[in-house]
Amino acid sequence: MINPKLIEAFFTAASIQRWNDYPRMVDLVELDKQAHKFIIAYFIAKMEDDIDMSALVEAGIFEFLRRVVVTDIRPDVFRKMLQKKKTELNEWVIAQLHDSLIELEDGAFV
Numbered sequence: 001m002i003n004p005k006l007i008e009a010f011f012t013a014a015s016i017q018r019w020n021d022y023p024r025m026v027d028l029v030e031l032d033k034q035a036h037k038f039i040i041a042y043f044i045a046k047m048e049d050d051i052d053m054s055a056l057v058e059a060g061i062f063e064f065l066r067r068v069v070v071t072d073i074r075p076d077v078f079r080k081m082l083q084k085k086k087t088e089l090n091e092w093v094i095a096q097l098h099d100s101l102i103e104l105e106d107g108a109f110v
Helices: 002-014 030-046 053-069 075-101
Strands: none
Touching: 002 030, 002 053, 002 075, 030 053, 053 075
16 A cells, blocks of 8 residues: 555655756756656667566666655765665665555565
8 A cells, every 4th residue: 555655755756856057948857857767768678578677667666766765965976875885875765765665565675
């Protein structure tokens, strides 16, 4: 069952806007950006024969939730963290989301 905390995370992503020094051609929120990346990944994966689509969808959802949780970290710092401390970062994000995810397949996020 999806609980209110998880629904709130999705709605939060619909209002997060990233600020940078570049002009904005369109007003995109974090939900838009993550959806755009995932749609591209999904279509590329559909052209391949050996892609586990369930794992891809789960990875896309996790990436989305991870960006919602660590929303205030600059993209360049976030990339550096992923390079050096990916496991620790992912474990921390899962700990932050634990209460929201525990009711979904016992919180199994592989």
